[in-house]
Amino acid sequence: xxxxxxxxxxxxxxxxxxxxxxxxxxxxxxxxxxxxxxxxxxxxxxxxxxxxxxxxxxxxxxxxxxxxxxxxxxxxxxxxxxxxxxxxxxxxxxxxxxxxxxxxxxxxxxxxxxxxxxxxxxxxxxxxxxxxxxxxxxxxxxxxxxxxxxxxxxxxxx
Amino acid sequence: xxxxxxxxxxxxxxxxxxxxxxxxxxxxxxxxxxxxxxxxxxxxxxxxxxxxxxxxxxxxxxxxxxxxxxxxxxxxxxxxxxxxxxxxxxxxxxxxxxxxxxxxxxxxxxxxxxxxxxxxxxxxxxxxxxxxxxxxxxxxxxxxxxxxxxxxxxxxxxxxxxxxxxxxxxxxxxxxxxxxxxxxxxxxxxxxxxxxxxxxxxxxxxxxxxxxxxxxxxxxxxxxxxxxxxxxxxxxxxxxxxxxxxxxxxxxxxxxxxxxxxxxxxxxxxxxxxxxxxxxxxxxxxxxxxxxxxxxxxxxxxxxxxxxxxxxxxxxxxxxxxxxxxxxxxxxxxxxxxxxxxxxxxxxxxxxxxxxxxxxxxxxxxxxxxxxxxxxxxxxxxxxxxxxxxxxxxxxxxxxxxxxxxxxxxxxxxxxxxxxxxxxxxxxxxxxxxxxxxxxxxxxxxxxxxxxxxxxxxxxxxxxxxxxxxxxxxxxxxxxxxxxxxxxxxxxxxxxxxxxxxxxxxxxxxxxxxxxxxxxxxxxxxxxxxxxxxxxxxxxxxxxxxxxxxxxxxxxxxxxxxxxxxxxxxxxxxxxxxxxxxxxxxxxxxxxxxxxxxxxxxxxxxxxxxxxxxxxxxxxxxxxxxxxxxxxxxxxxxxxxxxxxxxxxxxxxxxxxxxxxxxxxxxxxxxxxxxxxxxxxxxxxxxxxxxxxxxxxxxxxxxxxxxxxxxxxxxxxxxxxxxxxxxxxxxxxxxxxxxxxxxxxxxxxxxxxxxxxxxxxxx
Numbered sequence: 058x059x060x061x062x063x064x065x066x067x068x069x070x071x072x073x074x075x076x077x078x079x080x081x082x083x084x085x086x087x088x089x090x091x092x093x094x095x096x097x098x099x100x101x102x103x104x105x106x107x108x109x110x111x112x113x114x115x116x117x118x119x120x121x122x123x124x125x126x127x128x129x130x131x132x133x134x135x136x137x138x139x140x141x142x143x144x145x146x147x148x149x150x151x152x153x154x155x156x157x158x159x160x161x162x163x164x165x166x167x168x169x170x171x172x173x174x175x176x177x178x179x180x181x182x183x184x185x186x187x188x189x190x191x192x193x194x195x196x197x198x199x200x201x202x203x204x205x206x207x208x209x210x211x212x213x214x215x
Numbered sequence: 216x217x218x219x220x221x222x223x224x225x226x227x228x229x230x231x232x233x234x235x236x237x238x239x240x241x242x243x244x245x246x247x248x249x250x251x252x253x254x255x256x257x258x259x260x261x262x263x264x265x266x267x268x269x270x271x272x273x274x275x276x277x278x279x280x281x282x283x284x285x286x287x288x289x290x291x292x293x294x295x296x297x298x299x300x301x302x303x304x305x306x307x308x309x310x311x312x313x314x315x316x317x318x319x320x321x322x323x324x325x326x327x328x329x330x331x332x333x334x335x336x337x338x339x340x341x342x343x344x345x346x347x348x349x350x351x352x353x354x355x356x357x358x359x360x361x362x363x364x365x366x367x368x369x370x371x372x373x374x375x376x377x378x379x380x381x382x383x384x385x386x387x388x389x390x391x392x393x394x395x396x397x398x399x400x401x402x403x404x405x406x407x408x409x410x411x412x413x414x415x416x417x418x419x420x421x422x423x424x425x426x427x428x429x430x431x432x433x434x435x436x437x438x439x440x441x442x443x444x445x446x447x448x449x450x451x452x453x454x455x456x457x458x459x460x461x462x463x464x465x466x467x468x469x470x471x472x473x474x475x476x477x478x479x480x481x482x483x484x485x486x487x488x489x490x491x492x493x494x495x496x497x498x499x500x501x502x503x504x505x506x507x508x509x510x511x512x513x514x515x516x517x518x519x520x521x522x523x524x525x526x527x528x529x530x531x532x533x534x535x536x537x538x539x540x541x542x543x544x545x546x547x548x549x550x551x552x553x554x555x556x557x558x559x560x561x562x563x564x565x566x567x568x569x570x571x572x573x574x575x576x577x578x579x580x581x582x583x584x585x586x587x588x589x590x591x592x593x594x595x596x597x598x599x600x601x602x603x604x605x606x607x608x609x610x611x612x613x614x615x616x617x618x619x620x621x622x623x624x625x626x627x628x629x630x631x632x633x634x635x636x637x638x639x640x641x642x643x644x645x646x647x648x649x650x651x652x653x654x655x656x657x658x659x660x661x662x663x664x665x666x667x668x669x670x671x672x673x674x675x676x677x678x679x680x681x682x683x684x685x686x687x688x689x690x691x692x693x694x695x696x697x698x699x700x701x702x703x704x705x706x707x708x709x710x711x712x713x714x715x716x717x718x719x720x721x722x723x724x725x726x727x728x729x730x731x732x733x734x735x736x737x738x739x740x741x742x743x744x745x746x747x748x749x750x751x752x753x754x755x756x757x758x759x760x761x762x763x764x765x766x767x768x769x770x771x772x773x774x775x776x777x778x779x780x781x782x783x784x785x786x787x788x789x790x791x792x793x794x795x796x797x798x799x800x801x802x803x804x805x806x807x808x809x810x811x812x813x814x815x816x817x818x819x820x821x822x823x824x825x826x827x828x829x830x831x832x833x834x835x836x837x838x839x840x841x842x843x844x845x846x847x848x849x850x851x852x853x854x855x856x857x858x859x860x861x862x863x864x865x866x867x868x869x870x871x872x873x874x875x876x877x878x879x880x881x882x883x884x885x886x887x888x889x890x891x892x893x894x895x896x897x898x899x900x901x902x903x904x905x906x907x908x909x910x911x912x913x914x915x916x917x918x919x920x921x922x923x924x925x926x927x928x929x930x931x932x933x934x935x936x937x938x939x940x941x942x943x944x945x946x947x948x949x950x951x952x953x954x955x956x957x958x959x960x961x962x963x964x965x966x967x968x969x970x971x972x973x974x975x976x977x978x
Contacts, residue, residue, distance in 0.1 A: 086245075091238070092242075093238020094238070096244065097405070097488070100488065100900065102899035133237065137237050146237060149232070150233055152865075153232075153869050155229075155236065156456070156690040156873065157235075158231070158232075159690075160404045162236075162238050184907040185907075189906075191899060193401075193404055193873070193904065194690050194873045195869055195876075196875050196913065197872075197876065198910065198913050199869060
């Protein structure tokens with residue numbers, strides 16, 4: 058009943074034995090120990106489980122692990138390089154774009170995809186594209202500011 | 216006011232921010248222990264029923280299932296956060312009281328098997344009539360939800376200060392208006408979770424839990440497991456938001472510990488999102504009638520309140536919630552005469568509990584709305600009414616509060632100016648308007664002997680500073696604020712300070728995160744502990760610097776003589792000097808702090824000073840109502856805020872901004888909808904709290920005061936700001952379309968209906 062699949066996550070290939078109905082979120086967290094990706098609702102409504110597949114943002118709770126085979130998966134753990142925080146991560150730290158931090162990995166992964174697609178977005182565009190990531194702590198102001206700052210759209214403000 | 220600080224007052228990132236952005240911050244559900252088992256809870260599908268029989272044998276026989284437990288098997292010991300109001304079992308005994316009540320729990324080798332096992336448990340119920348509204352539950356002949364609780368009223372409070380009848384007789388205008396506040400779910404992003412491990416040799420349970428109050432949880436867990444408190448160690452990992460919902464103990468805590476003890480293996484219980492909505496806590500729905508007497512020029516002479524809180528099936532914090540709702544009517548306005556009568560009533564519905572503001576948001580909504588109603592009736596300016604009635608620092612308080620500092624009147628003026636009150640109120644085109652709301656909140660509770668905090672500050676041989684605090688950081692930044700306070704006292708950088716927190720096995724006692732007491736209470740403990748370290752270090756190096764210890768200053772990693780910064784020694788060298796003098800290492804400072812209790816009070820019995828100090832704030836909203844769709848857009852929200860001296864202005868702003876989003880939700884969108892006790896919208900999609908698209912432009916104005924009791928002059932900043940956004944928004948809606956809404960939330964449906972009515976009346 059279970060099947061072996063290979064997933065490429067943060068540049069490494071993992072062979073895992075999974076049930077076909079297991080979501081990518083479950084496999085990342087339970088099998089690979091990549092717990093930075095969070096389960097907030099398991100219904101695709103909060104964005105806390107967002108990861109990148111070939112550079113695009115996906116809700117890992119709505120995706121079967123078998124469907125991620127052959128894709129380059131990046132999780133929050135794979136965002137920083139060589140111990141240095143990614144500019145987005147740095148921006149969230151410095152501008153207080155987080156409080157409890159539970160939604161933060163998903164927010165940062167979505168933001169990464171947004172900036173890939175639109176490197177110099179307007180604030181309106183950021184708000185629109187981030188609306189699927191819920192946060193109950195911050196009121197989003199510093200979240201949006203962190204993304205704008207990372208994009209360099211705020212001029213010399215950062 | 217011109218005090219200069221280096222670390223306090225700075226916009227510094229949270230000490231754990233980097234861990235939160237790189238995925239390494241561990242929340243309870245992230246913990247994986249070798250051999251860990253997974254648990255699930257079976258919940259009642261009925262709102263009110265007797266449990267006749269629970270048949271678990273089929274579930275127990277399912278391969279992979281390691282244990283099943285029902286209410287009948289657990290010790291006969293009820294728990295609850297308020298000792299006099301304990302009415303809950305971790306698993307229901309004999310009777311279920313709401314849809315979602317816990318009936319049994321299973322534990323298996325994985326989540327899927329545990330879930331499958333739930334389906335194999337057969338429960339025989341005898342359904343009982345349910346009651347779903349507190350006003351019905353009060354009536355004679357209503358179904359009794361808890362045996363022995365007459366009229367389902369589990370707590371009643373009646374308090375009179377001064378002479379209300381006399382005040383009404385002397386008033387120019389006496390108005391009576393009724394209001395309703397809806398149930399609101401806290402909806403923290405992290406679902407509730409617990410992991411337990413048992414050491415059978417030492418007989419100790421370790422529980423990692425998404426809790427706001429590790430030490431109270433230890434007490435409740437020990438009591439219900441019937442083992443000594445010393446055999447329970449509660450550790451709080453990162454907590455993904457709480458807002459009051461994680462104050463209580465839940466079935467997941469008890470059941471994880473129960474199975475860990477029985478099976479000798481680590482056990483995890485994590486709730487699903489719908490369980491968070493249905494079976495944890497929510498803000499109490501409340502009916503309020505307010506009668507206020509005013510002079511012709513809008514001075515409040517007396518107020519009378521009648522409130523009915525819908526408690527749902529259990530008490531949780533009921534007595535405290537009702538007392539807060541009552542006493543905090545006497546701030547931020549001067550109310551010389553007050554009569555409050557309030558009832559906490561059981562219904563067969565989800566359970567009410569502490570939620571950001573805790574009983575006060577409902578009362579505040581009523582008062583702030585009525586102030587606008589009465590301003591209109593007296594033809595007065597709502598802003599003027601507010602600052603005119605502002606309470607003042609040092610004035611005698613009818614409830615016994617001691618107000619050391621109060622920036623309220625200033626906050627009204629500042630918020631009004633920032634929103635453009637003079638130019639806009641009553642002057643904007645139809646569909647647009649501005650509104651105000653004021654509030655005040657305690658910085659923790661002075662009144663009970665166990666409400667005190669400890670701290671230990673230890674300086675190691677490498678001059679690194681370790682702080683041990685029981686304070687529970689749930690995302691608000693408590694650990695950062697405490698680290699800033701210690702760094703300031705010792706004159707070191709924030710980065711030199713490490714915090715170990717919220718572990719009942721190693722950190723000192725702390726009541727936890729509730730009532731907004733953490734900064735003042737745990738912050739003062741940390742401050743005094745650090746000062747004791749600094750004192751001994753100063754005494755040690757005074758000779759070398761040829762100065763009196765009292766004349767030394769610690770700043771930027773250097774200790775120097777006041778006025779002669781060239782006469783100095785670095786902090787690291789000072790520590791070396793301490794060691795070479797053969798003084799005992801490590802250098803440790805300890806402190807325990809509680810607020811002055813010269814006027815102790817439980818509030819239930821007698822008035823007194825509730826809190827060490829009080830925050831004050833005014834929020835101003837500008838809204839635009841789409842008269843075709845009924846949708847309200849909040850354009851801008853200003854908060855003018857007196858939280859004393861902010862320890863970290865960036866974190867304070869974060870609290871204000873989060874409060875605005877929360878208050879908007881309360882005003883316009885959020886409502887836990889139930890039909891005969893069944894929650895109809897237990898998901899983020901159906902519930903709908905604000906996203907990036909709804910939140911307005913936000914402006915924060917700091918009305919700084921220097922409070923004598925708070926550490927470095929600080930007061931609370933996390934909860935008070937949740938009180939006035941909703942009334943400010945609803946008051947602005949009145950200014951926009953000329954309709955008064957006294958029931959929350961103000962949905963598009965209500966707005967369209969009201970506009971329709973208005974049209975008919977004017978036709």
